[in-house]
Amino acid sequence: LHLRFSPSRSQYNPSFTFTSLSCFMAPAFEAQGGAPPPQAEPVQEQAAVSQNNAHFSNYESRITIVGSGNWGSVASKLIASNTLRLSSFHDEVRMWVYEEILPSGEKLTDVINSTNENVKYLPGIKLGKNVVADPDLENAVKDANMLVFVTPHQFMEGICRKLVGKINGDVQAISLIKGMEVKMEGPCMISSLISEQLGINCCVLMGANIANEIAVEKFSEATVGYRENREIAEKWVQLFSTPYFLVTAVQDVEGVELCGTLKNVVALAAGFVDGLEMGNNTKAAIMRIGLREMKAFSKLLFSSVKDTTFFESCGVADLITTCLGGRNRKVAEAFAKNGGKRSFDELEAEMLQGQKLQGVSTAREVYEVLGHRGWLELFPLFATVHEICIGRLPPSAIVEHSERKPRFELLDGSTQYC
Ligand SMILES: NC(=O)c1ccc[n+]([C@@H]2O[C@H](COP(=O)([O-])OP(=O)(O)OC[C@H]3O[C@@H](n4cnc5c(N)ncnc54)[C@H](O)[C@@H]3O)[C@@H](O)[C@H]2O)c1
Ligand SMILES: O=P(O)(O)OC[C@H](O)CO
Known part of the structure; x- marks a missing residue:
């Protein structure tokens, strides 16, 4: 796999990688309906760019990572290796x-800066000497013109509130956060929260990315979702790509972000199945039903979501890896083994040492949307997962309820959601 899909480390150089990447990107662009878009150009450092973002590539971009948990720390390692190598980025990577x-009584920030290791969230892995940990959010972002957001999603509203008026006008952002918020007006994806509160463009990066595996440089893929400006998406691809981390870009922010968000709910269902020792066939059935609900829910919320996105790393691949080896699956398994008698909060604190689950709150948020819109009958798996999490149903309900056929015929144009 390594030989076929990525250059060996000794051969690695940026132009080879980005020529290869543009080949990988071509099918994704082509598959998205109608006439093929212009052929993806190989990305060269300092490549000519359109006028409206010429300022963005004509100087060294300064990167700040907002977040330093398990995935945030691995993201800093990936990025720090590239900022040293590529002249279009400033070497230093600041990490809030x-x-x-x-x-031990020491501050985490001091330990990261003295050992170059996040001893709490990613022990045993060197982040890169050019990573500077900073506990002051305002100071961490003030010089940045590329912001990488990677915190558990429940903290993002508060973080955005603190950042209003504190960032440069020409900043570009990317969110690696899998989750959403539900407001009075309806659901709000985290990239939209960032865009709306801070007035900046925000791409997303999602994929089959269990952080601890990427930390030890095992081959993985990821998907950047972008709205309009492909050159900016390519700059993000450049910043994250390494020989063991292959990134492609698709023009479907909502589709990519909803895949990353919703798979965490399906992972809880897979964990319940594991805890009840129901076997692989049942788990595969739950994953299939879950994928169908992910697609239907995404397309109901955003008609622009593309079917092809579900075949990218952010889609079916992330669903598989999370249902096999993720934290949501693991804690849900323990929840089911305990017959639902120990709460997720208690199990999370005991099993994850400060890391945070996203699936339980996402299941609640999805359930709120389903309730408000009268869609509960359409999404038996999503609804059942939430009801199990809050103790209204036993874990065994995951099969009894999920197998009910959703009634998409209740909706106009039902076939497009199935
Ligand atoms: N870990 C993974 O394998 C992985 C992979 C891909 C995507 N993600 C996604 O990335 C996002 C971040 O995940 P992670 O694994 O880096 O985090 P994590 O689960 O390790 O969470 C812990 C982080 O939350 C921070 N935190 C705790 N309380 C806080 C508060 N009140 N305000 C702000 N921050 C606080 C901690 O300092 C720590 O940095 C999530 O949306 C997750 O779904 C994670
Ligand atoms: O460990 P989980 O369940 O939060 O999943 C981690 C990543 O999202 C997998 O891509």
Whole structure:
């Protein structure tokens, strides 16, 4: 796999990688309906860009990572290796750290800066000497013109509130956060929250990306979702790509982000099945039903979501890896083994050492949307997962309820959602 899909490390150079990447990107662009878009150009450093973002590529971009958990730390390692290698980026990568006092009495930030390791969230992995941990959010972002958001989703509203008026006008952002918020007006994806509150463009990066595996440089893929400006998407691809981390871009922010968000709900269902020892066939059935609900829900919320996105790394591949090896699956398995008698909060605190689950709150948020819109009958798996999480149904309900056939005929143009 490594030989076929990526250059060996000794051969690695940017132009080879990006020529290869543009080949991988071509099918994604072509598959998205109608006439093929212009052929993806190989990305060259300092490539000519359209006038409206010429300022963006004509100087060294400064990167700040907002977040320093398990995935945030791995993202800093990927990015730090590239900023040293590529002249279009400033070497230093600033990483905002939510300050904590370690059992030793030391501050986490001080330990990261002295050991170059996030001893709490990614022990044993060097991040790169050019990563600077900073506990002051305002200071961390003030010089940046590329912001990478990667915190658990429940903290993002508060973080955005603190950042209003504190960032440069020409900043580009990307969100690696899998989750959404539900507001009075309806659901709000995290990239939209960032865009709306801070007035900046925000791409997303999602994929089959269990952080601990990427930390030890095992081959993985990821998907960047972008809205309009492909050159900016390609700059993000450049920033994250390494020989062991292959990134492609698709023009479907909502589709990519909803895949990353909703698969966490399906992973809980897979964990219940594991906890009840129901076997592989049942788990595969749950994953299939879950994928169908992911697609239907995404397309009901955003008619622009593309079918092809579900075949990218952010779609079926992330669903598989999370249902096999993710934290949501693991804690849901323990929940079911305990017959639902120990809460997710308690199990999370005991099993994850400060890391955060996203699936339980996402299941609640999805359930709120389904309830408000009268769609509960259409999404038996999503609805059942939430009802199990809050103790209204036993874990065994996951099969009894999910197998009910959703009644898409209740909707106009029903076939497009199935
Ligand atoms: N870990 C993975 O394998 C992985 C992979 C892909 C995507 N993601 C996604 O990335 C996002 C971040 O996940 P992660 O694994 O980096 O985080 P994590 O699960 O390790 O969460 C812990 C982080 O939350 C921070 N935190 C705790 N309380 C806080 C507060 N009140 N305010 C702000 N921050 C606080 C901690 O300091 C720590 O940095 C999530 O949406 C997750 O779904 C994770
Ligand atoms: O460990 P999980 O369940 O939060 O999933 C991690 C990543 O999202 C997998 O891509």
